[in-house]
Amino acid sequence: MINQVEIQNFRGMKYCKLEDLSQINILVGRNNSGKSTILEAIYFISSLEEQYDRIRKINKIDYLTRRRLEGKTWENLRNIILIAKSDNLITLSSMNMDIFSQFFYNFSRNEKIVFNVSENNYTYSIEVSYKDENQIVLKTNKSLNNDLSELFKNTVLIDDDLSLPQLYDIIGELKMNKRKDKEIVRLLKEEFEVDAEGIEFSRYLGDYVLSLTLKDTSIPVDFLGDGAKLAILISSILLYFNGKGIALMEEPEVHEHPGGIYTVLNFAFKIAKEKGIQFFITTHSSDVINYSLKIAKKLGLKTQLVYLRRVNGRVNSVNLTEDNVSLLEEIGMDLRAIDAL
Template sequence: MLESLNIENYRCFPSFKLEKFGRVNLLVGKNNSGKTSILECVDFLLDFNTLKSLGEAMILRGEFFSIENVLEANDSQDRKIELDISSLFNQHTFVKNNQISIDGYDHNKEKFERNIKIFEYEKNKEQKDFMEISLKTSVESQDSISLVISARKGIDAAKFFSSNHNGSYELNKKLSLPVDFLRSASLRFQDMLELYDDIILTDEEKIVLEALQCIEPEILQIAPLLSDTFKNSNINAGFVARVKNNPKRVSIGSFGDGIWRMLGIALKLVNVKNGILLVDEIDTGLHYSVMYDMWKLILKTAEKLDIQVFATTHNSDCWKSLAEVAQDEEIGENDVTIHRIEKGATSSVMLNVPQMAIAAKRDLEVR
């Protein structure tokens, strides 16, 4: 598990440090304080598909220059665009030798480090900038890759999603944990179908059902529809449920938008065994009354499957529910943490389980 994270020159952070991570960690703070950027840093540091995760983050933020067919493409790999590299650097400062550094230690005190640096080189009497992304650890040699930057400070997105580039990170593959990132938007049906295929008729399928029962206790069973109608669709459809005292199957969308969010969280969670799950705006679409059961399920599953969870929220009900569950379930003092992220600060304000309980009891504002 990751125990600490140090960020230098990435997005809104000139320098920022987080320490004493537990198994489940909730990041709170105002809009534009950098919560999502911290999730990106964890993803960037530990996922061996480094370029892919970084490219996806920029595309989802709209940080690219359009070339052609951007709106027609369903898949990031097919988009004819250049990624705006300057958006990654603090204050968008794009100069030679500027560097982003992200490092952290795991529970074995092994250090992971990732750097992005801008260089200039001369080739055929022509000066061009290029970006180098490197990975190194305290026990292994450095591995790196270089990408040429265009005149408008962009890099062809296809280079970020090239299997050849990602496949070259042999060092990273050996060291990385399974890492998955669930953003605030709902998953596409095709993504959910692939995740569900991996857990059919397993104990993990029961966990997913239990998650949906947090919202609707009368759901007895769920299943995906295999019709081509829903494949590559962005609408919330394609899963049906068998419900108590109802002979007909029911679309799970009938139970509201929150059921899709809960399904996405549960599917991502059970498919990242022995790894790390990142969830942005975990409470999106969920009523406060289900958050206690949601956190109880996440804590139990994370312990059972050896998963570390990082999530963000703006919602006071969300962190208070986490504090209540941690206390009720007698979770270890440092197994669950809340980190408050304040704009302009150099480190997070960390609350452990006893401190969370005091803050909730006194109705203190920690967001």
């Protein structure tokens, strides 16, 4: 697993360093403190090993471009960045250099852009420089080791853009691949006490929909609560991983009841334990913070709660221990408001 990330001049972030990372990492801080940028930086770095997002069926850099643009502008810019790899050099090409200003802070010929990712005693470094007006070159210090390569090939960004219909093909593959869909059913039965026997695609009002098969009938997944639907979405993604991976989860509390948050996190962390998946979770919710710490402790997963504060483009990170969290809770302090101290 990644235990350290260093980011210099990416998006609107001039510098940030995260240390002593664990299997479950919870990133907290005010709006514009850099939480989402850290997720995007890891996703960006992973694209240099695996360009294609198999979940969304789109190139990762194309998706990063779309996340910050209106739909009309995106249509004009899609597929504009091409990646070519040769030894320790990676070339990004575009007919419109302005697009690179989206990704790199104060984009100019004088800015040094660096990413360092550490896994145990192995550090993978990337330094960005200009080649000509249509290309930039990313120079790496060495080839990826097997562990980081596996993690980057199985890196997914889970945000509110994802929906169950986008995953129909993936769920179909899970059904054909040693019936991995049964794992989803097993977890549903454990968490929701749903008397389900399987997952199938059925016709409903003229369309094909995803349904749970019960003992005597079937029920469209859309009829279930939001917690169950979100659990199916997340578990489908995690079960689709071929081995270890990285799950970058952005604000799981959005449109979710506190009880549903607990269920979804419990659901996700069980799979993380089984498959060795590392989580990076951004949140503004004290429920997500507390539930994550409690569930991870119950499952024997190591956690790191990281408070982020941005000053003039530099993001300072502070790792909070379990004792810190307990003390703040004891005096009635909301963890999200720690910068007010």
